[in-house]
Amino acid sequence: MATRIQFENCCEVGVFSKLTNAYCLVAIGGSEHFYSAFEAELTDVIPVVKTSIAGTRIIGRLCAGNKKGLLLPHTTTDQELQHLRNSLPDHVVVQRIEERLSALGNCITCNDHVALAHPDLDKDTEEMIADVLGVEVFRQTIAGNILVGSFCAFSNRGGLVHPHTSIEDLDELSTLLQVPLVAGTVNRGSEVIAAGLTVNDWTAFCGSDTTATELSVIESVFKLREAQPNAIVDDMRKSLIDSYI
């Protein structure tokens, strides 16, 4: 189920949060409204952890992770590292890596099996990604953009990429990632997908500017609508009637 939320009147929720299948990180300093949206969906399922990274709130863009691990930039403080190690489940490996490109969220995008990486990442970093996250790493560009982490968001079930991605690129990426991909926008025409959207296998959060069309595309490509007879009526109603949370 896709939910529309805002962080302090900003629709770029993918910047201030990181959602995976095993945990969810949110930035501190937002209103309770922001946390309650996450907690409403996720409380009993996965831990929702409030944190900062390198003293900043843009945690979604600084870290990269999936259910097996979390990679943090070298600018992360020891306290933050310890806090994350304590708060996240034990099976999640939390690792701080030395990498010149410290905005790991913009450089790396991954699901539980495959990762796309910035073409200029170090070899060591690539090995670390494969190790910690347990994924196969591919150096790629998306629509000519090297910041793969910003312009695409994908889960184990589907993916959304930059709207100007060509058909050939889409096919190639889809083969690499082994998930269906769609080129689209979030937040009313914003091309920076990962900034406006954060997604895991069963839920997604996007900015409140996202139109109903974009929301329906997101729900269909990430297969968020359960195909149960009794759930269809409720879920379809939510996506058809615009509600401002």
Added chain:
Amino acid sequence: MHDYAFSGGAKHPKTLVYDPMGPRTGRRAPPAKRRRLLLHGRAVGFSPFFRSLSRHLLRPPPRASSAPTASALKGEAPARAPPALKRSNLTRRRAEPFLLESSSDDESNLDEDDEEGEQDDTIEEILQVDFEFFDPKPDDFHGVKLLLRSYLGDRQWDLGGFVDLILEQTTVGTVVKLNRTEYEEDEEDDYDNARRGADDDEGPYAVISALNLGRYASHQCIKELKEYLIEICHENGVKNKLQPMLEGQQAHSTGLLVCERFVNFPHQPVPHLYDALFDEVSWATEDEETHEIRDSFCFKFYLLLTRIFMKKSSYDSKGRNFDSDEPIVYTKAEDEIFHKVMGE
């Protein structure tokens, strides 16, 4: 729908160029013939960097002075040209309120090699900027939202819905943007439109509109706005006057006057902006399709929400008593006029 073109930096600074098409044409009138160089609209961008750059450069420059002038402010502006400016091979543009009386010499100088001008920060340049008034369009959503971000302070409210209301009301309301070259006027090309829409430098610089509080009373954003106003209004006298304007029958004749613009927007187009708005309101009372909508523009009251700064003490630490040391500081010049005219 009328489009006005206001030219800052024209030979005759008070010239108002407007298209002599009749008021009842539905299509957007072609722009007036330009007498100046057509420049790609690569002016002040919306990033904080661009805005600070334009503020630093927004002083009357020494004309044709090649000697480096030492200045603390200049030292802050970077020596290397910002990448976005370099991208366009044409002259960089910015709003230049002080130079509206500039002579035609400036126009010929504009074409000089700007690449070295960008490198050398000691020579300040005069730029000509044309602002044009457009009807609100859905493409302006992000730009107008940016302008209205602090409309209710830092309160979280349905700003997107509010911007939608402004943009839907194409008959009353104006968005000020830079003029576009002939190439860019080809609005048939959707691809280009999408690309252009994403370009912040061609977004709106100012927006003005009047929304009928009764007509839109059912919208979430208007409800939240009313709650906010009642909440922040501390004086009971004002509250008593405010409440009937917001709710009930009187709301249908109350217009919310929304006028927001960037901080360094020149003051010259502003009176024309207001004139255009009030003209549009009076035309709407005649031209709109249904009787209801025509009535909804018969405003008896206007509500203007704005921010002013009040000094805590009446004199500053040095005990000066200049005129500039007034107790109230208005961010928008017209607020002072409205305030005095309304007599509190």
